[in-house]
Amino acid sequence: MTNGLILGAHGQIAQLVRQRLLTETDVHLTLYLRNSDRIKKTNPQRETIIDGDVNDYHRLTTAMKSQDIVYANLGGRFEPMAKNIVKAMTANNINRLIYVTGLGLYHEVPNPFGQWVEDSVGHDVMTDTRRAAQIIEESKINATIIRAAYMDNNDEIDYELTERGTPFKGTVISRKSIADLIVKVIKNPKLYENSSLGIAKPGTNGDRPMF
Template sequence: MKQVLVLGAHGQIAQIVTKNLLAEDVQQKLFLRSSARLTVANPQKEKLIEGNALSLFDLQQAMEGVDIVYANLAGNVVESAKNVIAAMKAKGVKRLIWISTLGIYDEVPGEYGKWNHEQLDGGYLETYAEAAQLIEDSDLDYTIIRPAWLDNQDEVSYELTRKGEAFKGTEVSRKSIADLVTKIIGEPSLYVRESLGVNKPNTDGNKPAWYR
C-alpha cells in the first residue's frame, strides 16, 4: 500500500486531499504542529504525527517508509523547503508535491500580474519563489503547483499552464487543487519535475471576480 506524508495536514486543501485519499489504497501520515487540531476519520488509513517542518529531525522521523511527500506549508517556506529536501534525501524519498503560489516566475501577465505583485510582494512572493528554486535545483521528482487566487466553491474546474507559459485566469477552487494533488498521488508518474499553474477556465480579468 502506498504511503503518503501530508505536511501541513490542517490546511484547507490538505484536508480535502486527505478525505479524497480515504477512498484510495493509500496510508496517510498527517503531519502538523498540533495534532489536537485534527480528528482521524479512519485509523486504519490515517496516522497523526505532531511535528514542525522547521525541524529536520521531525521530518526525518515522519518520512520513515514514505513513498510520496505532499507539502501544504506556510510561514517560513524557505527553511521548510531546505528541511524537506534534506529529509527526503536522507530517507531516500524522491516524489514531492509542493504547493506554491502564482507569480513566482513573474509569469502573470497584464493588469492582473501588476495587481498580484501589489498584493504579494514584500516577503510572500519572494519566499515562495526562493523555496521553489531550491526544489527545482534538487534531484527530487517534484511537482510544484501554483494556484490562482483560491476560493471555497464546491466545484472541480481547472486548467493547467507550464513553467515558461503565461498564467491564465484569476481564481480557482481549493477543491480543484485538491483534485489535482489526489490525481498525482494516485499516479505519481504525472507531471514529474514540472511546475504547474492552475486556474479555473474563463476567469480572466484584472483580479478575481469575488475580490473587493
C-alpha cells in the same frame, strides 16, 4: 500499499485530499501538523498523526521514514521549510514531492493582474516563495509544483493547467480543484513529473481575482 505524508495536514486543501484518498485509494496517510489535537483519525488503520513543525528537521526526518510520496501544503516562511523538506527527503531516499504554492513564481502572470499580485502579496513574501521553489527545482527531487491562483471554496472541480514558460491563465481557483489535481498525482505519481503547473478556473482572466 502506498505511504503518503501530508505536511500541513490541517489545511483546507489537505483535508479535502485526505478524505478523497481515504475514500478512493488504499494509501496509508501520515498527517503531519502543528497542534495535532486539531484533527482526529477518520480511519485508524490507515492514518498516523504526528505533531510536528516542518522547521524541526529531526522530527520531519523521522516522519519521512518509509514514505513513498510527500505532499506539502504549508504557510509561513517557505525557504527554510523547503530546505528541510528536500534535505529530509534526500536522507530517506524519497523522490516524489507535490508542493503547493502561489502564482507568480516566474513573473509569468500577465499584467495588470501580475503587478497587482506583486503589490498585494508583497516583495518579501514573493521573494521567499520564489527562493523556496528554486530550492526544490534545483534539487534532485522529482517534484510537481502547483502554482495556484487565488482560492475560493466553491463546490466545483473546474480547472486548466499552464506549464512553466507559458503565461498564467485565470485569476481564481476552487480548493476542490486543487485537491483534485493532487489526488490524481498521488494516484499516478508518474503524472506531471518534474513539472511546475499553474492552475486556475477557465474564463476568469481579469485585472483582479474574479470571485
